[in-house]
Amino acid sequence: MRNLLLSSILLFLLAGCTLGHYGRLKEEATTSSIPKPIFGDNFNSFLFKTNISIYNKDVSGLLVTKQMSAQDYRIIFTTELGMKLFDFEFKDTSFTLHYCVPQFNRPALLKTIQHDIAILLMNNLVGKPANDFTDRNNLFAIKRIQFDNMYNYYFTEKVTNHIVKIEHSKKKVKKVVLSLNDYKDEFPTNVVIKHCDIKLKIELNLLKR
Amino acid sequence: MKRLLLIVLSSLPVVLFAQVPKGFTAVKDTVAFKQKMESQSKLVNTIESDFTQEKYLSVMSEKIISKGHFCFKKINMLRWEYNDPYKYIIAINKDKMFIKDNGKVSKYDINSNKMFKSINEMMMNTVQGNLLSNKDYKAKEYESDKQYLLELAPVQKGAKDFLKVIQLYIDKADYSVVKVKMIEPGDDYTSIDFTNRKNNQPIDDEKFIVK
Numbered sequence: 001m002r003n004l005l006l007s008s009i010l011l012f013l014l015a016g017c018t019l020g021h022y023g024r025l026k027e028e029a030t031t032s033s034i035p036k037p038i039f040g041d042n043f044n045s046f047l048f049k050t051n052i053s054i055y056n057k058d059v060s061g062l063l064v065t066k067q068m069s070a071q072d073y074r075i076i077f078t079t080e081l082g083m084k085l086f087d088f089e090f091k092d093t094s095f096t097l098h099y100c101v102p103q104f105n106r107p108a109l110l111k112t113i114q115h116d117i118a119i120l121l122m123n124n125l126v127g128k129p130a131n132d133f134t135d136r137n138n139l140f141a142i143k144r145i146q147f148d149n150m151y152n153y154y155f156t157e158k159v160t161n162h163i164v165k166i167e168h169s170k171k172k173v174k175k176v177v178l179s180l181n182d183y184k185d186e187f188p189t190n191v192v193i194k195h196c197d198i199k200l201k202i203e204l205n206l207l208k209r
Numbered sequence: 210m211k212r213l214l215l216i217v218l219s220s221l222p223v224v225l226f227a228q229v230p231k232g233f234t235a236v237k238d239t240v241a242f243k244q245k246m247e248s249q250s251k252l253v254n255t256i257e258s259d260f261t262q263e264k265y266l267s268v269m270s271e272k273i274i275s276k277g278h279f280c281f282k283k284i285n286m287l288r289w290e291y292n293d294p295y296k297y298i299i300a301i302n303k304d305k306m307f308i309k310d311n312g313k314v315s316k317y318d319i320n321s322n323k324m325f326k327s328i329n330e331m332m333m334n335t336v337q338g339n340l341l342s343n344k345d346y347k348a349k350e351y352e353s354d355k356q357y358l359l360e361l362a363p364v365q366k367g368a369k370d371f372l373k374v375i376q377l378y379i380d381k382a383d384y385s386v387v388k389v390k391m392i393e394p395g396d397d398y399t400s401i402d403f404t405n406r407k408n409n410q411p412i413d414d415e416k417f418i419v420k
Contacts, residue, residue: 080291
């Protein structure tokens with residue numbers, strides 16, 4: 001019974017957290033530069049059909065990203081019907097909330113979404129050292145970069161040279177996994193951001209670039 | 210989250226401008242205009258129309274353009290459907306609301322929420338051009354040779370947070386709404402142009418149930 005209780009507690013503590021596979025990665029001797037930001041594309045804008053699912057509640061809409069200058073990105077989320085829900089700006093290492101509807105203005109939620117988008121933008125990695133790894137099957141080139149007090153692991157598929165996955169991890173526990181899928185013209189047309197410790201999933205499907 | 214959805218819906222038929230466009234003057238006999246609008250809307254039992262929606266964001270170089278089709282039937286039935294560049298449907302059937310997104314249908318009870326009810330009323334009144342009698346908006350009426358322009362500013366503080374003014378462009382020939390604009394406090398706006406409008410053609414009730 002005691003073991004059962006301990007197992008239950010352990011299971012509860014680990015619920016939603018996923019142990020990473022980083023112990024099986026082989027660290028390369030060299031360090032290298034940060035990966036190229038996928039949204040850093042000649043100041044173009046990208047339009048995504050977007051769904052934010054949080055604890056089984058869905059909010060859908062259109063997400064627009066626009067690179068304003070080299071290290072400056074604007075991210076605007078509107079409903080399908082045109083109403084603006086939030087307007088973020090990521091400039092160098094700073095963040096500005098230009099607008100947010102009151103119904104979306106929940107600090108924990110906003111902060112989490114802001115954090116997720118920052119990981120995807122790869123905008124605040126400049127000057128940070130990257131540690132290189134390879135996986136056991138030598139399929140991916142993996143860069144580990146410190147992000148806040150955690151690590152981001154960027155998985156680049158060696159055959160295509162596409163970043164296909166970003167894992168945001170604390171020590172060996174994955175917190176957020178970003179999957180970048182279905183590349184077309186060197187850009188992922190589907191991005192899924194999934195949290196391991198809360199029921200939050202953001203899915204972006206490219207409509208236009 | 211329901212409140213968010215309601216607010217989202219409230220933006221459906223709206224577009225905004227900070228100032229009255231050139232070519233319009235104030236309507237002198239506003240009482241007669243109001244009476245004519247109300248009497249004309251009573252003659253309309255169904256509406257079917259295509260629409261083109263433009264979203265203007267000042268920081269973006271291009272507008273976001275979406276296209277679709279809508280149907281309206283008295284009393285209190287509306288289907289608002291986007292076809293390009295994405296599929297998305299909102300349908301209201303008396304006290305029920307349906308949303309179909311990405312193949313998934315969600316159903317809501319409009320009476321479960323006070324704000325749901327008020328937005329439902331606004332949507333229905335807007336497509337019929339009946340907003341003049343709505344106390345939630347302060348109205349100004351203008352006219353040109355071919356159109357009336359009805360400018361509606363929200364009175365309540367909550368609405369003012371996300372909406373500066375609604376403009377309805379109304380065809381003088383048949384008093385139909387040809388364009389709606391919703392301007393946000395920062396002057397970004399959404400505009401919706403209606404084309405291929407057909408009044409009083411039979412529409413099956415099934416159209417307002419989304420499966």
